[in-house]
Amino acid sequence: QQPVQSPQAVILREGEDAVINCSSSKALYSVHWYRQKHGEAPVFLMILLKGGEQKGHDKISASFNEKKQQSSLYLTASQLSYSGTYFCGTEAGPNNNDMRFGAGTRLTVKP
C-alpha cells in the first residue's frame, strides 16, 4: 500500500523552509527519501531505519516516528537547486524488498 505524502505541492522563495510529510497505514521498518528532477531518475537523499531516528545532510534533514508510522523531511533555507519532486518510499520489513512510493511532493523554489 502506498504511503501518503503531503502537501502535494509547495512553492517557496529562496531561503524559506519547508516540511514534507509521509505517512503510512501500516507499520514501517524503513523510510527512504528521494528527489527527482524533471526527466531524470530519483536521487537518494537518506534512509531512516529506526524509529526515533533523525538524520541530516547540509540543510536537509528527516525524522522517523515509528509509532505514528510517519516521517517528515525538513528543508531549511531552501536553495534553487532544491526544486524537484520529493518522494518517500516505505517498507514494512527488512526483507520485504517491496518499497512503495508516495505520490510525490512537487517543490518549487523561486529566487
Next chain:
Amino acid sequence: GAVVSQHPSWVICKSGTSVKIECRSLDFQATTMFWYRQFPKQSLMLMATSNEGSKATYEQGVEKDKFLINHASLTLSTLTVTSAHPEDSSFYICSARSRPTYEQYFGPGTRLTVT
C-alpha cells in the same frame, strides 16, 4: 556514492518487437534489484523485484511473460519487454539495493517509445 547504470538511455522500437534494458550496479554488489515504471508526473510503480540467481517476484497486474527479468549476477539485471505495444511506452527505472547499507539507488532510467 553508489552508482547504478542503465542501458540504453532511450529506445524507439516498432510494435511487436522486443527490447532489452540492462541495469548494472557499478561499484557495489546488489543483493536485490528492482524495476519500476513511471508515467509522466506520476509516482514510481514497482513492477518486480529480483534477487541474484532466483526468479523475479512480480507485482500484481504485471505480466510475467511480457516483462522478462533476469538477474544474472550481483551487479546485473535485465528487463526484456517482449512483443512491445504502444501502451508499453514509459520511463523504466531500475534500482539496486546495497548489501551492507540497505540503501537503494536508482539508475538514470530508460525511456521506451513504441511506435
